[in-house]
Amino acid sequence: MRNEKVLLVDEVHASMAVGLGALGYEVVEHFDIPASEIPDALSSFHGLIIRSKMKLTAEVLAKAPSLRFIARAGAGLDLIDLAYCEANNIAVFSANEGNKDAVAEHVMGQLLVLAHKLNSADTEVREGIWQREANRGWEIQGKTIGIIGYGNMGRALAQRLKGFEVKLLAYDKYRPADEFQASLDDIFQQADVVSLHIPLTEETRGMVNESFIAHFHKPIVLLNSSRGPISPLAPLLAGLQSGRIKGLALDVLPNEKLATWSTEEKDLFNAIKTFPATTFSPHVAGWTTESYEKINLVLLEKIKAHFTR
Numbered sequence: 001m002r003n004e005k006v007l008l009v010d011e012v013h014a015s016m017a018v019g020l021g022a023l024g025y026e027v028v029e030h031f032d033i034p035a036s037e038i039p040d041a042l043s044s045f046h047g048l049i050i051r052s053k054m055k056l057t058a059e060v061l062a063k064a065p066s067l068r069f070i071a072r073a074g075a076g077l078d079l080i081d082l083a084y085c086e087a088n089n090i091a092v093f094s095a096n097e098g099n100k101d102a103v104a105e106h107v108m109g110q111l112l113v114l115a116h117k118l119n120s121a122d123t124e125v126r127e128g129i130w131q132r133e134a135n136r137g138w139e140i141q142g143k144t145i146g147i148i149g150y151g152n153m154g155r156a157l158a159q160r161l162k163g164f165e166v167k168l169l170a171y172d173k174y175r176p177a178d179e180f181q182a183s184l185d186d187i188f189q190q191a192d193v194v195s196l197h198i199p200l201t202e203e204t205r206g207m208v209n210e211s212f213i214a215h216f217h218k219p220i221v222l223l224n225s226s227r228g229p230i231s232p233l234a235p236l237l238a239g240l241q242s243g244r245i246k247g248l249a250l251d252v253l254p255n256e257k258l259a260t261w262s263t264e265e266k267d268l269f270n271a272i273k274t275f276p277a278t279t280f281s282p283h284v285a286g287w288t289t290e291s292y293e294k295i296n297l298v299l300l301e302k303i304k305a306h307f308t309r
Helices: 015-022 034-044 082-087 094-114 118-126 152-164 184-192 212-213 234-241 263-273 289-307
Strands: 005-008 028-030 047-052 069-072 091-093 146-150 168-172 195-196 219-223 246-252 278-279
Touching: 005 015, 005 034, 005 289, 015 028, 015 047, 015 069, 015 289, 069 289, 082 091, 094 118, 094 152, 094 195, 094 219, 094 246, 094 278, 094 289, 146 152, 152 168, 168 184, 212 234, 234 246, 234 263
Parallel strands: 005 028, 005 047, 047 069, 069 091, 146 168, 146 195, 195 219, 219 246, 246 278
Antiparallel strands: none
C-alpha cells in the first residue's frame, strides 16, 4: 500500500477508482464538493482527478504541498497552472488519446449535417414540408480540408476523412505533420473546410478574428471542437454575414455558462443561429459512452508509467 491518497472531485467512470486502488492508492470520492472548498481539501492528497470543476491556479495549488500529480479526465489543460506544476514537481496528465475517436466522429457528423442540410431537412419534414430543391446538399468528396492542430484529434479526423477522397492539408505550428503537411498559408489559399484542433493558450485565444477569416481565398466551412475562446462570436457573425464563412459547426462556445450570458453574448448568438448553415452541440464531441471509460484507462496507464519508472 502506498499510503497515498487521491481525491476525485468530478464524477468519472468507475474504472478510475478501481484502477487507482489497484495501483495502491487510497481513493476519496468527493463529487459534490463545492469548487470553493477544494483548495483547503487538497492539503493531504498526493493526487487529484479533475474534469473541469475549477481553475487550478498557483494560489490554489500552493495549498497542496503533498500533491504529486493531477490527472484531467479530458484533453485540454488550460484550467491548470502548468508552470507552477513544473516548478513544484507536480506531474500533469491529460487523456487526449482517450477521446480522439469520439471527437473525430463528432466532427465528421457535423460536417455531414452541414453538407447535406440535414438540420433544415429534418425540421421541415417533421412540419410536413417537402422541399427537395431547397435542401440540395453538396458533396465532401473532392474538397480540400484544412486541419489546424495535428495532434491526436487532428490525426483521428484525417484518418476518417481519407475515405471521402478529399485533399487533406495539416498544419501544426509545434508538431509538424508527418503526412499532409502544409503551411497555414496553404490552408488560407486552398481550404474549403477548416477544422480546429488546437489547445487554448494565450497564443490561440481569439485566433479566429476578422483578420484570420479574411485571409481565406474562398468561403469556408469552419468547425471548432477545441475551445470556444479560440473563435469569439463577433468575428464568426461577421464572417457569416459577409459570406466568408458559408457553414459553421460549434461544439464549444466562448462562454459555456449560458445562464451568465450578457446581452451582447445573447444578441451575437441569436444572430448566428439564424443562419441555416450552422449547427451546435454542448461541448460533447469527446463525450461518448466509450470515451468515458477510455479516458480513465489512458490516465491510469500514464500514472502507472510515471511513478514506476
